[in-house]
Amino acid sequence: MADQTRQTQALGRILELVVVLSEDMTRGLERLGLTDSRAHLLWELHHRGPSTQRTLADALHVSARNITGLVDALVATGFVTREPHPTDRRATLVSFTEHGAATAAALERGQHEFARILFEEMPDHRLDGLVEGLNEVLDRLRKHGVSIESGADQ
Amino acid sequence: MADQTRQTQALGRILELVVVLSEDMTRGLERLGLTDSRAHLLWELHHRGPSTQRTLADALHVSARNITGLVDALVATGFVTREPHPTDRRATLVSFTEHGAATAAALERGQHEFARILFEEMPDHRLDGLVEGLNEVLDRLRKHGVSIESGADQ
């Protein structure tokens, strides 16, 4: 704990934030009757409009088979419906129910509300600095394609 | 996408970072023969020394039953061993094997390496600002106990 570099401290803060944030989001979603994965699917659907399962699989970076299961669950809980694709009879279109659309809209509102509370009273220049810093980190991450290993055993 | 506030943009960056970071960490761990959860256990063990499963369960905030499974897997893959507790015959002590200790050390090195690459060339004042910003966000999160909902349906 003593010789911890400032960089490592920054990484620690980021990871800490990750944990707190995701726990909090999970709790909120649970209250809406959603899991993380199912909410993610809803979110994509909200931003793309009615989509085939194949499209959703690509968007969420999971297998098509997995989407079948998620959609099954969302159909069972009344968030979405499956409808035949108008032109391609192989595909099905996933669309919102009334309840699903309302929930997605709530998520959208929640996102802004969440951000508002998160950064309230934070002066603009601090906010800008934060965004810039995060962008820088993201760029670096993607450029390096880094990974944890460095000099492992054997 | 047009009327997105600066705050929402900042939140978006954070969430983006979460995704990229965790994906990258998972890939790195996989290369070491570890899953996220098993690595988490190793990490705790590394910082606490030989521990009972009960202790680990509390540290990881999961059920004792779950620890049994994780330790089973780590024993099977040669990272740790189970030994009888010297004074409490109910308990077992989980300790590193040679390979496990080396891997944990590699994780520690990896953490610093990771941070170094992540923030290289970032001037100190930017780094400080980032840490401060993240601390502020963390404080706010904990204070509010916020959650995503705001005005959902029914």
Next chain:
DNA sequence: CCACACAATGAAGGTGCATCACTATTATGG
């Protein structure tokens, strides 16, 4: 028209998590 690509799903399995019931052991309050 047919070989091949593609969408969705069934089958089976791995991982991480939970709860409940149970055993073995230890601690404690008469």
Next chain:
DNA sequence: CCATAATAGTGATGCACCTTCATTGTGTGG
């Protein structure tokens, strides 16, 4: 000292998410 409570670990089950492989329909280029 002993009955009772608490603790450590595990077996049994079950759920969610994810995978790959095999199968069934459906599109499409040559």
